[in-house]
Amino acid sequence: MPIELNATHDPQRRSFVASANEEGADFPIQNLPFGVFDDGRGARGGVALGDSIIDLAALLRSGALSGAAADAAMAASKDGLEDLFLIKPDQLSSLRRALSDLYAAGSADRAKAEEALVPAASATMHMPARPAAFTDFCxxxxxxxxxxxxxxxxxxxxxxxxxxxxxxxxxxxxxxxTPVIRPRGQVAPRGGTGPEFMAEPMLDFEVEFGAWLRGPGNPLGETVSMQKAEELLFGCCLVNDWSARGIQFYEMILGPHLGKSFLTTISPWIVTMEALAPFRVPGRGRTEEEPALLEYLDDPEDRRSGGLNIELTAELDTGSGPHRIVRTNVAELFWTLAQMVAHQACGGAPLENADLIATGTVSGAADEARACLVEITELGKKPLILPDGTQRVMLEDGDTLAIRGRALADGFVPIGFGECSGTISRARNP
Structure with missing residues (x-):
């Protein structure tokens, strides 16, 4: 069943945290994403609001939360969010409603709410959870x-x-x-006589979108329906599946291995599926010329609202400031998140709490929606030329690539995901 809209989605609601009300803010009061931060007093769970973080442990100590909201906050206040993924959806909704009321303009408990705020600039973000497994789709x-x-x-x-x-x-x-250390591996250089073990010469990025799964999943040998797959989606993040193309292209007999395993970067905040409810759009569907969906991947509700209207952008900074080089949208994907989850389990593979899935490169039809350098440069035939004249065929040491996302819908406040970025470091000695 689709998540119903509630007071937390109200576009008229404003927060007493002024930065949450600014145009273009990633974290307005309608968002309230979860993450793990450390401001020098230990890693713990929090919620992003404007340029601040709501310290859930401090809020619990203040007595501002009670009942189901307090239980959910307890699960979300630890140094990993795995326990939060296990709570029931209505408990999560209770916490979001309570936080939305506490931090709204005119809050009756503003003093307690303010005491639990931590400046985001003073905190270091940690992994929100340790993935039980990671599957990257295409x-x-x-x-x-x-x-x-x-x-x-x-x-x-x-x-x-x-x-x-x-x-x-x-x-x-x-x-x-996290620094992106250029990997080493076997590469077959053009014109060479055989493979060489060397620093990756074709380092690329991939603009992707990810989803964290809640537990419990399916036992070994059992499958997951499309309806159950939707229920297993806890929340979403941004993903950059860095790609060592030289290693990848040489090794791909069974599939990607070292060309993909050296680093995958994710954004630290998890935007819940409830927060994303206003931004659902129909799934891609199929034309008459395309194969019809097989029954296990077909669902009426997924056809109506399986997609997400989320604009993704990527900026490349080669030393003279960031330049946008990609703008694409999750809504253009051929498959929905629920279809990915249902297919992952269709052979009986067990899905687990805190599994992470990614969509693969979110490329669209437009030239600006080419979401990796292999596409942008047509495998090196047409170098990318930045506004300052700098050219790139692939990423060079010192380059920084940052991905951002923005969920959009008429009549609703846009919400974001924070930044997903990394800077290329030179390869280490073998």
Missing amino acids: TSADHILRMARNGGREPQPAWMTLPVAYNGRASSVAVSG
């Missing part, structure tokens, strides 16, 4: 077709009937700001 038709075209081949037909994916390396998923 769900953009435009990305798949461009990559095939660049390689001079036809794509495997499976992409039109199922959401293609690989099981990634959960241990190398890291929070925004």
Whole structure:
């Protein structure tokens, strides 16, 4: 069943935290995403609001929360959000409602609410949870077709009937700001006589969107329906699945391995599915020329509201300031999040609490929606030229790539996800 809109989505609601009311703010009072921060007094759970963080442990000590809201805040106040993922949806809703009331303009408990605020600038963000597993999908038709075209081949037909994916390396998923150390591996340079072990010469980014799953999932051997898949979605984040193209292109017989396992960056804040309820749009659907959805991936509600209207942008800073090089939208994906989850479990693989999935490169039809450098440069044939004249075929040491997201819907306050960024560091000695 779709999440119903409630008072927390009210576009007229404002906060006494002035920065939350500013135009373009990622974290207005309608958002209230969860994360883990440390301001020098230990890592603990919090909620972003404007340029501040609501310290949930401090709020609990003040007595400002009670009942189901207090129980949920207790789960969310730890140094990892795994327990929060296990609470019932109505408990999470109770906490969001309580926080929305506490931090609204005219709050009856403003003094207690203010005491629990921490300046975001004074805090370091941690991983919100440790992923039980990480699966990276490939769900953009435009990305798949461009990559095939660049390689001079036809794509495997499976992409039109199922959401293609690989099981990634959960241990190398890291929070925004983690240095991107250029990996080493086997690469077959053009004109060479064989592979060489070397620093990756073709380091790329991929603008992606991610979702954290709540538990419990399915036992080994059992499947997950589309309706259950939707219920397992806890919240979303931004993802950059950094790609070592030279290593990747040489090694891909079974699928990606070292070309993808050195680092995946995520944004630190988890925007709940409840907060995203106003931004749901119809799923991609299929044309008469495309294969019909198989029954296990087809659901009337997913057709009506399985997509998300979330604009994603990427900015590249080569030393002279950031320049936007990508603007795309999650709504253009060929597959929905629920379809990804249902397919992941269709063979009986157990889904677990705090599983993380990513959409793969979120490329759209427009040139500005090419969401990685391989697409932008057509595999190096057309270098990217920035406004200051700088050229890039692939990322160089010292470059910083930052991804941002913005959920949009007429009549509602836009909400964001914070930044998902990383700076390239030179390869370490072998």
